[in-house]
Amino acid sequence: MRLMIIVHHERTARHGLPDGPWQxxxxxxxxxxxxxxxxxxxxxxxxxxxxxxxxxxxxxxxxxxxxxxxxxxxxxxxxxxxxxxxxxxxxxxxxxxxxxxxxxxxxxxxxxxxxxxxxxxxxxxxxxxxxxxxxxxxxxxxxxxxxxxxxxxxxxxxxxxxxxxxxxxxxxxxxxxxxxxxxxxxxxxxxxxGGLPVITAATADQFVPQMVNLELLGGVNFRKGCYPGQEVVARSQYRGTLKRRMVLFEAGPVTALPGEEVFHSGDPAQPSGLVVNAAPHPDGKRLALLVSLKTAALGQGSWHLRSPDGEPLVEAALPYALPAPGDDVP
Missing domain, CATH: 3.30.1360.120 (Probable tRNA modification gtpase trme; domain 1)
Incomplete structure (x- = not known):
């Protein structure tokens, strides 16, 4: 499977963290x-x-x-x-x-x-x-x-x-x-x-594993035997039916909870994503969010938390590569 980073017109830089409250x-x-x-x-x-x-x-x-x-x-x-x-x-x-x-x-x-x-x-x-x-x-x-x-x-x-x-x-x-x-x-x-999704009570039963990049992190084995939901997971992988991926965003000094909705400017009438996990920066001036969203909307328009005119979200770089459109199928 060929992997590449999806590059967007707006992206925050990676912040090195050698100092500060990280120890x-x-x-x-x-x-x-x-x-x-x-x-x-x-x-x-x-x-x-x-x-x-x-x-x-x-x-x-x-x-x-x-x-x-x-x-x-x-x-x-x-x-x-x-x-x-x-x-x-x-x-x-x-x-x-x-x-x-x-x-x-x-x-x-x-x-x-x-x-x-x-x-x-x-x-x-x-x-x-x-x-x-x-x-x-x-x-x-x-x-x-x-x-x-x-x-x-x-x-x-x-x-x-x-x-x-x-x-x-x-x-x-x-x-x-x-x-x-x-x-x-x-x-x-x-x-x-780190781009590591943690399913909580608020997001249980919401995502196929690939929607939160679990297989990219080695959490799904496609060669083992059956388990609950295995046919659906395999179909998403091999038939190109996956329409959502997890992306990293940053925002200003706001709060967010797992399960909250994210909206895209191109389709404001309905949510286009769901917060998987969120964390405030220790200085309280930024918020980091992992959001599972519709990949068709990536690279265009703007993203907003909770409502079409909510807090704007700026995409940040995950530490691993996402499949390019059309490359989800091995």
Whole structure:
């Protein structure tokens, strides 16, 4: 599949972030962890999620999605092995209970036990060079998982605008990392500018995985066996029916929530996009948004938040390439 950046007439520059409030540690209370235990854990997850769990290796983490029969994402995960027969699935805390309940309905006779491990596993977001120095080499290349301490694991995430990022999973009773407090706004800003979608309760059942670029981030495997919604996801990929993609925008000092609508000047009578995630800059002067929108409107007109005459949005550069029009089909 040939990939290229879609270039538009209006784009903000990438902002290097070597200094400022981009260093420290933050307890990610808006995330939760689902634990899958048992000799059939990999097989069960293989049958339910978009990732290839049968080929999952130790020492790596991957993205995955859980879809409805109509191919719409009910949840998104960062997944990794936490033991020989154990997987951890990190997801938005506000949809964990519903997701766990739904997944548990399909375990049936599989030797797999699903539980909410959020009370046992604390997730920390670490950023900046001091975090890497404290980890003392435990954070390897992006995509890796490295053991640390007593049952702790270090998940190296992709750097964003020069800032190293790490997801630390450790026992809830363990001491917090001895690092300065990282502002929640700083972590969220990096997350949004990294182009990594997080499905929340407000956006569950809204997007086919490709509408939020999940397959571009390695979160969808098109060669594995069936899972709920697999036919719809495959059809979107191979028949050229995908009409929406996720794009990064910036705006002025406003707020936005997942699930809010975005309008295009060429079709003001109806929304042309939906906010996936949004984050204010720590200085409060800018807002970053990931928006799933109609690709036919890209490169022309103007985009506005919440109404046709709402806050104007200016496209910014994602850290990865989007398919050019017509190149979605391999």
């Amino acid at each position: 420290g540690a933050l307890r990610l209370i808006d995330w939760g962890v689902i634990r899958a235990d048992g000799e059939d854990a990999a097989t069960f997850l293989q049958s339910q999620l978009t990732q290839d769990f049968a080929a999952f290796h130790d020492g790596e983490h991957r993205l995955a999605g859980y879809c409805s029969p109509k191919g719409r994402l009910l949840a998104s995960f960062i997944a990794w092995r936490a033991g020989p027969q154990r997987f951890h699935l990190a997801c938005s805390a506000d949809l964990l209970a519903a997701t766990l309940k739904r997944l548990s309905m399909f375990v049936l006779r599989a030797k797999c036990r699903l539980t909410d491990a959020s009370g046992d596993v604390a997730l920390w977001g670490l950023a900046g060079a001091p975090a890497l120095a404290w980890l003392d080499g435990a954070a390897a290349a992006p995509g890796s998982v490295t053991p640390r301490g007593d049952a702790g694991q270090v998940l190296r995430l992709a750097d964003v605008q020069g800032v190293p990022r790490v997801l630390l999973a450790q026992p809830a009773v363990a001491d917090p990392p001895p690092l300065p407090l990282l502002l929640a706004a700083a972590w969220s800003w990096l997350q949004v500018h």
